[in-house]
Amino acid sequence: MTAADQALAALRGLLTGRGLDLPPTAGASADAGLSPAEALDEALDRIWETRPFAVAAALTEQVHGVLPLLDAFDATVPLLDDIRAGHVTASLGLFTPNALLSLTAPAVRADRDGGRTLLTGRYRYAVQDAEASLVPVRLDGGTRLALVPHDAAGVRLHGAGRAVGWGWAELDGAPAAALSRPVDWASDGELTAALDAYAWAFARRALAWPARVVADLRRALARTGEGVEALSTSQYLAHELSKLEIEVSLASAAARFGAGFKDEGPGGQAALATLLSAVDLIRRAARTAEDMATELGLEDAPVAEADRPDAALQAWFGGRRVVENELARRMGLVQEAVGA
DSSP: OOHHHHHHHHHHHHHHHTTOOOOGGGSOHHHHTOOHHHHHHHHHHHHHHHSOHHHHHHHHHIIIIIHHHGGGOOSOOHHHHHHHTTSSOEEEOOOOOOTTOOTTSOSEEEEEETTEEEEEEEEEOOOTTOSEEEEEEEETTEEEEEEEETTSTTEEEEOOTTOOSOSEEEEEEEEOSEEOSOBOOSTTSHHHHHHHHHHHHHHHHHTHHHHHHHHHHHHHHHTSSSGGGSGGGOHHHHHHHHHHHHHHHHHHHHHHHGGGGTTOOTTOHHHHHHHHHHHHHHHHHHHHHHHHHHHHOOOOOHHHHHTOOTHHHHOGGGOHHHHHHHHHHHTTOSOOOTTO
16 A cells, blocks of 8 residues: 555545545545545545635645654554554644744653653644644654653643644653654655645645635625725725735745745755745734724624634644744754754
8 A cells, every 4th residue: 555545544534533524536546547646635625625724734734744754653553553544633743832943953851761751841733633743852862753642641731822722732741652763854854854745735725715815805895885985995905905815826826836846855945935925824814804804893704714713723833933933944044953
């Protein structure tokens, strides 16, 4: 079974666990005349078109972020098998803001305790219903991934902002269910390859969300008032929406080209530049919709309203500041984190 076949099977398992079905056109790659990789892409495209943002983003993270990194684990652990099969939803704990806003500085400390590895620190994760996370830790002079079950002793989940009860985890001597072999953020490392593949897959699909929000807002403005009283005649409001519209269009074009945009391999600047545009435009579209509802008395944009809270939109990849810093690191503009 190829990696794409395994990912498609895991996606089917995750959807079943949510009481959902795989999009019919992607149910059987052979019948549809698609390769497994094409069938997987088709399935994710349909999911983004028909499901809430948080659900689609979570499934994309599992397929393009979590599953590839499981190859770094040599241990035979039932929880790993359950994640591979799509019986357990997992999240990436790679994107935790710290003093340097650096991905290369693990926020969790690992200590040996006999035959166990105990974890202390905190991490951020984006998937609301995640049952486990892959978290980078510093151990034996290198970086490893620790598999952390969210129901383990010493794990406390909590929210931030409008997110209640999820999004962050505090670890106080929590046992790791499994440890990967050493990994790193070098351009040819597993972490970089997984981040870039996930970034392209996310950006290409997620940018449709701010485009739909802008379209909703334009319709709402057109319905408010008559003639010169209509808010849609306001040059200021039209300018605000046009800026968003143009930037979304440009970022979407770059995301559709993907890694071929600048013929870059993992570790290049194009993936992070496009991702930064995506997460920033999602944030700005959500804020614009909220501002227009609050200041102008408009009905909330249906797309934006359906995907509340904003934390469910802005948690991916640790937020724009973390993505911005990683791009700056790749450009050589910031110092590498100590102990990376």
